[in-house]
Amino acid sequence: MHGNSIESALKFTNLAEMLQTRASQYPAREAFVFEDDEGNQESWTYAELEARSRTLGSWLVRRVNLGDRVLLVYPPGLEFIAAFLGCIYAGVLPVPATYPKPRRPSPRLDSIVEDCQPSLVLTHSSSLGGICLEQQSPAISELSWEPTDLIPSAEKSSFEAVSRSAEDLAFLQYTSGSTSDPRGVMVSHGNILHNLTAIRSGFALEENVHQQGVFWLPAYHDMGLIGSILTPMFVGGTSTLIAPATFLRRPHRWLELMSEKQAAISGSPNFGYELAVRKTTEADRAVLDLSHWRLAFCGAEPINPSTLDEFASAFEPAGFRRSAFFPCYGMAETTLLVTGGQHPDGPRILHVDRNAKREHRVVSLAERNGNSQALVGCGPICEGLTCRIVDPVSLMSCDENQVGEIWVRGGSVARGYWNQDLTNDATFRARLADNGEGEYLRTGDLGFNYEGELYVTGRLKDVIIVRGRNHYPQDLERTAQQSHEAVDMGAAFAVEVNRQEQLVLVFQWRREFRNSDHEAMMHAIRTAIVEEHEIDPHAIVLIRPASLPITSSGKVQRQKCREQFLNNELAITAQWTNRLCGGDDLPAEPSLERSASPDFLSNAANMSSEQLQSQLQDWLVVWLANRTNIQPGSMQPETPFAELGIDSLTAVEVSQELDQVLGLQSPPMVIWSCPSPKELAEYLAGELQACKVR
Known part of the structure; x- marks a missing residue:
């Protein structure tokens, strides 16, 4: 299927038609199953989901106007899905939002409310007491909060879904904010249906085959909303959902459900696969049957090859096949998926010369050596999309052996950011300088094409330049993590010291190694960075677990971490500063109080x-x-x-x-x-x- 033929494959004009069609085709088939942390399950058939969505749509049209924004603030569960689709039925824009931490302000929610000015907040009755609206900002607390679970379902309803065209907006998807404040991506009905069609093709999903999937991803995030809710609905499959907190607490339960349901599809960012390996034992794995797992998508910036190797090795005895991995690349600005693919022998790993990569050149190596780096291929471009690698300064197309900014064009590319006209011109309507071709989305990501696959190397804004050499933060972070068993995830960034850019490394220490020698950890990090990257850090900072700023999807917010470092706001447990680089005004190391064993x-x-x-x-x-x-x-x-x-x-x-x-x-x-x-x-x-x- 070529770029323009995907539009002819679209069977629906909008998401309401999609749900109505599935409810007509498979009225008694389970659409969604939700399991809470105690193991209780609730399920809705397609007919029940359609009826519930119609009820909420009928209720909404009497309270809000066409095109209004409606904030969705729900704990994990099925009511979020009905509320989202109820908004679709009513012709208003659902805005999935992070569930705020109870009894504390929510700056992210504040930003979203200020940006999109919602008319209403839909939620679950169980949330209202815990959120404590009186402790939120006036912008949040003064909105009308409506618990939809208290709205009775109508046995029969004459309400007809508000007619929407493919050009009309379907929802606002707020970005995770890894490099900036959250922005509301305007996704049209045509955008989401185009991307769902591309996902179906890339995932090789057959519409007449009942597909089973198990997911733990948060529903307010694009990967969770589209990958675990809308895609299964698009193909008439069944999706079993667990709460993200359940996964964090017991990642083994995710895999148990994959085994029990004989599910074929699931996925996660890097850290989810890592957590599953770290928090399961051989005995846990021995009782699993993962032989039905056909597609395991993995999206990250970039994907860590060690993560895939460790997961495959750990779960191959349970029937997991390395060939099931589906490395992919995408973002909210392209609705979701841009590239992805599978290979019979597992993901493609390309070894490149590290020094050449620092110069934005691609030099492949036949064999791994001390100066090589392994990169994971994210697959070919999805049907209906075009991808270019472009020099971010000259805006000229790059040669095949060059690293450049990834530009994307096609029906899945969203309409832009809500209320960001100036940014939209520069970001969503870029043109190539060499031939004027456009309009393209500038992703802000760096990468290159090699033998038909996209390889992502990092974020344009995050590249660290020290003494004229380019250093990718992901490379430095991976080296630091591998230097000592107690080093957890972290951030690498540059600061100006004595008018020169210098490297700072901020890392959490793993909870299970709370008694490790922090001096030894910092020494191991410095030694590894100097040996592998020939750069001496200005500072190495160890912070307490779970204090590193990350997005809702688990991406490191390097710029925010940099700001916290400069403002002395990090939860520091130990710090080393290279006095040869200056920086005597940095905060002194606090003493670390050890906790007693209970x-x-x-x-x-x-x-x-x-x-x-x-x-x-x-x-x-x-x-x-x-x-x-x-x-x-x-x-x-x-x-x-x-x-x-x-x-x-x-x-x-x-x-x-x-x-x-x-x-x-x-x-x-x-x-x-x-x-x-x-x-x-x-x-x-x-x-x-x-x-x-x-």
């Missing part, structure tokens, strides 16, 4: 409720002080968690650690329901007492 918890069943609560409370204060890098004496049992910067991953870790010791199955976000060590200890003591009675 050995007393093994006797919890023999304690009274009051004794257990007191012991738990004292331990939680020390544990949290250790992880937030403050002295235990400066935290009290009544200190709110919100004041400590506790994020969702840390909250999941608290719950998981307590569950392992106490034998409980706590909700993954119980820390938000019990907003202080005192209240959390009281809750846990009560749960243990209830277990004793049972």
Whole structure:
């Protein structure tokens, strides 16, 4: 199928037609199954989903106007899907938004509200108490928040979906903000249907074959919304969903469901595959059957070949095939997918000369050596799209052996950013200087084409230039991570010191290695960077787990990390500064307080409720002080968690650690329901007492 023939393959004009067609074809087929953290499952057939969406559409048209923006702020579950499609039925623009952390402000949500000016917020009734609107900004709290789960479903409805053309906007997808503030990508019905058609072709999905998929990706993110919700609906498949927090807590459950459902399709960014390897044992893997897993998509900037190797090696005994990997590349600005592909022997790995790559040249190497770097091919361009590699300065097309900016054109490229006319001209309507060809989307990503596949090398804005040499932050970060087992994800960026660009490396340390020697870790990082990249860092900073700024999709926000470093806002546990490069005014290293091991918890069943609560409370204060890098004496049992910067991953870790010791199955976000060590200890003591009675 060639570039212009994909439009002729589109069967629908808009998303409402797509749902109505599937409900007519497969009324009794399960469309979606959602499993909560306790293992309870709820499912909707296509007929039930269509009826629920029609009910909400009928309710919405009486409250908002055509084209209004409606914010969707939902916990994981099926109600989000019905609300999204209800907006489609009503002819208003759904705006999927990050679920805010309870009892604390949400700057990202503030930015989205300020930008798109929604008329209404749709949510679930369970959210209203936890979010605490009185603690949000007036822009958020003064909006009308409507819990859609309390709207009764109509048994029969004469409401007809508002007619929308392919040119009309379908929804706003806010970018993850890896290099800038979130921007609302305007996705039309034609854009999303074009990309869904390209995905169906690239994934080799047959419409008359019932496809099963299992996903944990957040629904407000483009990969989650399109990959795990709209694509299965487009082909009439069944999608089983779990909450991201469930995956973070128990990644093994993702794979168990793949095994139980005999599912053929799933996927994740790099870190999801890494977490699955790190948090499963050989015994966990031995009971899995992943032989039905036909397509495992992986999208990142860029994809780490070691991640794919480690996952394949770990799960091949369970039937996983390396050839199932589908490395791909895309972004919200192209609706989702741009390139992707599979090979019988697994992903294509290209070894290139590292020094040449720093000069934006591509020199392939037949064999791996000390100066080579492995890159993962992201597959050929999707049907209906055109891709060019362009010099970002001259705007001239690059030769085949050159690295340049990736430009994309075609029906999947969105209409631009909401309220960003000047930016849209430069970003979405670029033309080649050599022949005037356009209009192209400038992705801001760097890469090259080699033997029909796209290889992504990094972000244009993130390239580090030290002493005239180009260094890709991903390369430096990978080297640092491999230097010591306790080094977790991090960011590499440049700062100006004495009028010269200098390298700074900021890395988290892994939770399971909290007692590691931080001096040894920093020494290992410096040694590896100097040996492999011939660049001496200006500073190496170790920060507490889960404090690195990342986007909703797990991408490192390097520019934000740089700002936090310069503003002395990082949660630093140890730091080394190269005094030969200057920088004497940098903050001194804080002392690191080690947390005590909660050995007393093994006797919890023999304690009274009051004794257990007191012991738990004292331990939680020390544990949290250790992880937030403050002295235990400066935290009290009544200190709110919100004041400590506790994020969702840390909250999941608290719950998981307590569950392992106490034998409980706590909700993954119980820390938000019990907003202080005192209240959390009281809750846990009560749960243990209830277990004793049972």
